[in-house]
Amino acid sequence: MISFKEISPSEFFYQHRELAGFSNPARALYSAIRELVENSLDACDGYGILPDVLIRVTETKPSPSDVKEFEIYVKDNGIGIPSEKLPKALGKVFYGSKFTLKQSRGTFGMGGTMSILYAQITTNKPLRVWSNTGNGETHYFELMIDIENNKPIVLKHKKFSQQNWRGTAIKINLLGDYVRSSQKIQEYFRRLALFTPYANMVFEDPNGEVFAFKRSVDKVPPPPHEVQPHPKGVDLELLRRIVQRSSSKTVLSLLINSFQRVGRKTALEILKIANVDPNKRPSELKMEEMMRIINAMKTYEKFLPPDPSCLSPLGKELIEEGIKKELNPQFVYALSRKPSSYEGYPFIVEAAVASNKTPGIKVLRYANRIPLLYDEKSDVVFKLLNEEIDLKRYKINEDEPIIILTHICSTKVPYKTVGKEFVADIPEVEKEMKLALQKVLREYSLFISKKVKIETQKKK
Amino acid sequence: MISFKEISPSEFFYQHRELAGFSNPARALYSAIRELVENSLDACDGYGILPDVLIRVTETKPSPSDVKEFEIYVKDNGIGIPSEKLPKALGKVFYGSKFTLKQSRGTFGMGGTMSILYAQITTNKPLRVWSNTGNGETHYFELMIDIENNKPIVLKHKKFSQQNWRGTAIKINLLGDYVRSSQKIQEYFRRLALFTPYANMVFEDPNGEVFAFKRSVDKVPPPPHEVQPHPKGVDLELLRRIVQRSSSKTVLSLLINSFQRVGRKTALEILKIANVDPNKRPSELKMEEMMRIINAMKTYEKFLPPDPSCLSPLGKELIEEGIKKELNPQFVYALSRKPSSYEGYPFIVEAAVASNKTPGIKVLRYANRIPLLYDEKSDVVFKLLNEEIDLKRYKINEDEPIIILTHICSTKVPYKTVGKEFVADIPEVEKEMKLALQKVLREYSLFISKKVKIETQKKK
Numbered sequence: 001m002i003s004f005k006e007i008s009p010s011e012f013f014y015q016h017r018e019l020a021g022f023s024n025p026a027r028a029l030y031s032a033i034r035e036l037v038e039n040s041l042d043a044c045d046g047y048g049i050l051p052d053v054l055i056r057v058t059e060t061k062p063s064p065s066d067v068k069e070f071e072i073y074v075k076d077n078g079i080g081i082p083s084e085k086l087p088k089a090l091g092k093v094f095y096g097s098k099f100t101l102k103q104s105r106g107t108f109g110m111g112g113t114m115s116i117l118y119a120q121i122t123t124n125k126p127l128r129v130w131s132n133t134g135n136g137e138t139h140y141f142e143l144m145i146d147i148e149n150n151k152p153i154v155l156k157h158k159k160f161s162q163q164n165w166r167g168t169a170i171k172i173n174l175l176g177d178y179v180r181s182s183q184k185i186q187e188y189f190r191r192l193a194l195f196t197p198y199a200n201m202v203f204e205d206p207n208g209e210v211f212a213f214k215r216s217v218d219k220v221p222p223p224p225h226e227v228q229p230h231p232k233g234v235d236l237e238l239l240r241r242i243v244q245r246s247s248s249k250t251v252l253s254l255l256i257n258s259f260q261r262v263g264r265k266t267a268l269e270i271l272k273i274a275n276v277d278p279n280k281r282p283s284e285l286k287m288e289e290m291m292r293i294i295n296a297m298k299t300y301e302k303f304l305p306p307d308p309s310c311l312s313p314l315g316k317e318l319i320e321e322g323i324k325k326e327l328n329p330q331f332v333y334a335l336s337r338k339p340s341s342y343e344g345y346p347f348i349v350e351a352a353v354a355s356n357k358t359p360g361i362k363v364l365r366y367a368n369r370i371p372l373l374y375d376e377k378s379d380v381v382f383k384l385l386n387e388e389i390d391l392k393r394y395k396i397n398e399d400e401p402i403i404i405l406t407h408i409c410s411t412k413v414p415y416k417t418v419g420k421e422f423v424a425d426i427p428e429v430e431k432e433m434k435l436a437l438q439k440v441l442r443e444y445s446l447f448i449s450k451k452v453k454i455e456t457q458k459k460k
Numbered sequence: 461m462i463s464f465k466e467i468s469p470s471e472f473f474y475q476h477r478e479l480a481g482f483s484n485p486a487r488a489l490y491s492a493i494r495e496l497v498e499n500s501l502d503a504c505d506g507y508g509i510l511p512d513v514l515i516r517v518t519e520t521k522p523s524p525s526d527v528k529e530f531e532i533y534v535k536d537n538g539i540g541i542p543s544e545k546l547p548k549a550l551g552k553v554f555y556g557s558k559f560t561l562k563q564s565r566g567t568f569g570m571g572g573t574m575s576i577l578y579a580q581i582t583t584n585k586p587l588r589v590w591s592n593t594g595n596g597e598t599h600y601f602e603l604m605i606d607i608e609n610n611k612p613i614v615l616k617h618k619k620f621s622q623q624n625w626r627g628t629a630i631k632i633n634l635l636g637d638y639v640r641s642s643q644k645i646q647e648y649f650r651r652l653a654l655f656t657p658y659a660n661m662v663f664e665d666p667n668g669e670v671f672a673f674k675r676s677v678d679k680v681p682p683p684p685h686e687v688q689p690h691p692k693g694v695d696l697e698l699l700r701r702i703v704q705r706s707s708s709k710t711v712l713s714l715l716i717n718s719f720q721r722v723g724r725k726t727a728l729e730i731l732k733i734a735n736v737d738p739n740k741r742p743s744e745l746k747m748e749e750m751m752r753i754i755n756a757m758k759t760y761e762k763f764l765p766p767d768p769s770c771l772s773p774l775g776k777e778l779i780e781e782g783i784k785k786e787l788n789p790q791f792v793y794a795l796s797r798k799p800s801s802y803e804g805y806p807f808i809v810e811a812a813v814a815s816n817k818t819p820g821i822k823v824l825r826y827a828n829r830i831p832l833l834y835d836e837k838s839d840v841v842f843k844l845l846n847e848e849i850d851l852k853r854y855k856i857n858e859d860e861p862i863i864i865l866t867h868i869c870s871t872k873v874p875y876k877t878v879g880k881e882f883v884a885d886i887p888e889v890e891k892e893m894k895l896a897l898q899k900v901l902r903e904y905s906l907f908i909s910k911k912v913k914i915e916t917q918k919k920k
């Protein structure tokens with residue numbers, strides 16, 4: 001008698017927490033910190049707020065072992081979490097506010113929740129969270145997760161008046177290993193500060209060391225806007241849902257109202273190719289007609305590329321500013337390419353080079369402003385720098401004192417893992433990334449040539 | 461007004477189907493074929509049945525484009541799917557029969573479902589499936605998936621008498637690209653046949669080419685048995701559930717009955733370390749006491765290693781047989797290491813070398829008998845062969861005509877992705893894999909020395 005069962009999303013990621021980056025105490029400490037900090041930053045710069053984020057990690061009880069209990073406290077001045085949504089936001093996998101077509105660090109609806117889940121199963125201590133959306137009321141919750149059923153368990157809920165604070169503060173206790181993860185965690189913060197020059201961040205580590213990153217610019221880049229789907233990203237499921245929910249009276253107006261880059265003229269052309277009556281009621285569309293509309297959209301070549309207002313690149317100026325602030329290099333050059341797209345999802349590639357003080361090529365990868373520190377060899381950037389681009393052509397040796405920075409931002413970064421460790425080599429992305437790298441490397445080689453020339457002249 | 465929402469598991473993997481290996485038509489064709497074939501093989505050798513599997517892939521309508529509709533038909537003689545479970549088995553993500561502590565190819569409860577989902581969104585055609593569990597009744601279903609709600613939609617269900625068949629036959633229509641995936645698909649079948657010498661498999665490809673693999677051995681390796689968790693794999697959530705469901709009268713008997721490798725003496729020692737009364741009723745255990753039991757189990761050093769009866773390695777004999785059948789090499793040597801474990805999950809590493817007819821080191825990676833063909837550079841085996849093991853010490857050059865085979869089988873293969881593409885470098889796994897590789901490479905270098913000696917003598 002074979003037994004079948006269903007498991008919930010939280011159960012699945014409890015069983016396979018390594019898929020989400022919680023494979024062992026050292027890695028889990030890193031992942032919990034990054035997930036909470038990225039949530040805090042999203043809650044700030046996603047809404048035009050200059051971030052002030054405090055991260056304090058302490059040993060809760062001294063122990064001779066490296067693996068021990070740590071408390072992670074993360075506090076921000078972001079938009080806060082509405083109290084009626086908070087338990088699910090942090091206590092349910094696949095629940096969140098970032099499932100929209102808009103760039104944000106978060107995307108899967110589970111990172112914060114996984115941190116709380118891991119904390120709970122290793123220490124049995126609940127999440128403690130304070131949040132105020134700026135309405136004068138701070139809500140305090142003690143939460144645990146019902147892992148088998150993927151729902152929050154509210155152990156405590158209090159609210160109190162607090163007029164001058166808006167933001168979120170989270171406290172979790174988990175089994176970690178700072179000895180094995182401190183280098184990565186500290187490097188994460190340095191790289192984060194480099195790419196978030198408008199943020200104040202303070203990291204107080206378990207050894208009492210304080211890493212303070214003060215903002216060097218006082219303006220947040222313009223936050224992105226949510227956009228409608230692009231016709232190149234449509235499939236049958238998406239169109240079926242659009243039709244089901246649409247209040248449009250005709251197929252013509254449905255296309256115009258539901259997709260970006262589709263005006264009246266374009267919509268009429270599409271429907272002509274699909275052989276569908278523009279005045280038909282959407283509810284009367286047959287599946288075969290929907291298929292023909294999709295195929296027409298697939299083959300149609302005259303759409304404008306996706307609207308990039310859903311993206312928020314850092315930009316040449318801020319990237320160079322961040323690099324100067326953190327690394328103070330002799331030479332720096334950054335660029336931000338024009339928007340491109342893959343499968344209807346817009347993306348922008350940014351890149352930079354800087355001279356370094358120590359030898360050895362150092363690659364800093366970013367995606368949606370998140371520093372990626374793991375699985376470098378699997379990333380499209382590594383593939384380009386090791387197989388596609390001949391560094392010698394740019395006068396770059398193996399131990400060149402150079403920093404190469406890459407950033408891809410998109411409404412859907414093509415991560416290959418739920419732990420957001422590396423980016424897949426999608427053809428359009430690889431092409432854009434290659435062009436960006438070639439350009440910045442060329443600028444670096446010009447700097448090197450000029451430098452050599454000057455030094456040669458000095459010797460004369 | 462920020463809008464929050466929940467998405468279902470099928471919705472999540474619809475949005476992020478690249479995480480499951482369905483990133484584009486070429487890759488999706490490969491993934492659908494492999495997921496269905498692996499389900500068929502599990503349904504056979506997991507139950508001691510000699511597999512007979514037919515895979516027929518046809519173009520449903522001719523088209524000048526490479527990307528077009530294909531029909532995939534997979535038929536097996538396995539144990540079948542009970543009719544009352546079938547709609548959910550194939551129409552619901554995170555539903556299946558393989559969530560147990562027993563080796564099988566399937567593990568996530570979603571591979572077959574994802575193939576049907578991808579087929580549905582690219583062609584709108586339902587899954588057609590016939591299944592008979594050997595009770596004389598074949599059930600026929602036409603199914604689609606309600607993606608937003610993660611549940612099956614039964615469009616049709618018929619049953620008819622069929623006395624002489626047991627097994628499952630699945631037919632799906634999906635958008636694929638055989639031009640871009642044929643090499644990988646054909647290589648997948650060759651490698652699968654090599655590692656499944658007891659299976660009859662026929663692959664009829666869209667060009668009418670027939671790849672027939674006849675079994676060369678008539679015995680299936682003994683199927684694995686489900687086992688209880690090992691104390692080294694316990695965490696608070698697991699213990700809490702065991703306590704909640706246990707009908708044991710005392711904590712002492714709960715430990716003995718719920719865990720493998722825990723007898724009376726061991727259980728008493730554990731409870732002594734944890735300072736918990738052995739005669740206490742499980743329902744009266746406080747959380748702090750459970751934590752102490754967990755910590756005691758973590759630090760206890762005298763457990764026997766995990767019971768490997770939940771594993772089913774192929775074994776030296778069958779591996780060499782499979783290699784000889786497929787490759788007919790001059791030299792072959794395989795080994796199967798003793799069981800090991802990581803985090804309470806037992807695993808066995810197997811490895812083999814064979815001389816090849818063409819130059820160039822060829823690495824064949826397997827996990828739970830599945831050939832892994834993607835993301836080689838991210839796999840622990842690649843790391844070992846490129847960074848940890850000096851191939852020159854074994855007289856192996858870059859273009860050596862050698863085949864190196866690795867296999868890890870476990871109740872939990874440490875995959876890093878839901879698409880089962882590559883294995884993480886868990887320390888215990890890396891150590892075992894390294895020892896296995898060093899041993900087989902040493903055997904190969906002995907063969908090479910002997911060969912050189914013979915040829916030198918011939919020349920004299």
Ligand SMILES: Nc1ncnc2c1ncn2[C@@H]1O[C@H](COP(=O)(O)OP(=O)(O)OP(=O)(O)O)[C@@H](O)[C@H]1O
Pocket residue numbers: 035039040043076078079080081089090095096097098105106107108109110111112113114167168
């Ligand atoms: N510090 C915070 N301030 C405001 N809202 C937050 C904060 N942390 C979490 N949230 C809310 O909780 C939701 C769930 O967070 P969670 O990290 O689990 O998923 P996510 O950020 O949406 O996606 P990802 O899994 O990619 O991180 C978020 O979408 C956001 O709405």
Ligand SMILES: Nc1ncnc2c1ncn2[C@@H]1O[C@H](COP(=O)(O)OP(=O)(O)OP(=O)(O)O)[C@@H](O)[C@H]1O
Pocket residue numbers: 495499500503536538539540541549550555556557558565566567568569570571572573574627628
């Ligand atoms: N050909 C088959 N014969 C018998 N049972 C099958 C067959 N195909 C699927 N099943 C049943 O359907 C369930 C779901 O299959 P699915 O491929 O979605 O998940 P899985 O095989 O359990 O895990 P994975 O996602 O790792 O493949 C299986 O667990 C199995 O019980």
Ligand SMILES: [Mg+2]
Pocket residue numbers: 035038039106107110111112
């Ligand atoms: Mg998040």
Ligand SMILES: [Mg+2]
Pocket residue numbers: 495498499566567570571572
């Ligand atoms: Mg499966």
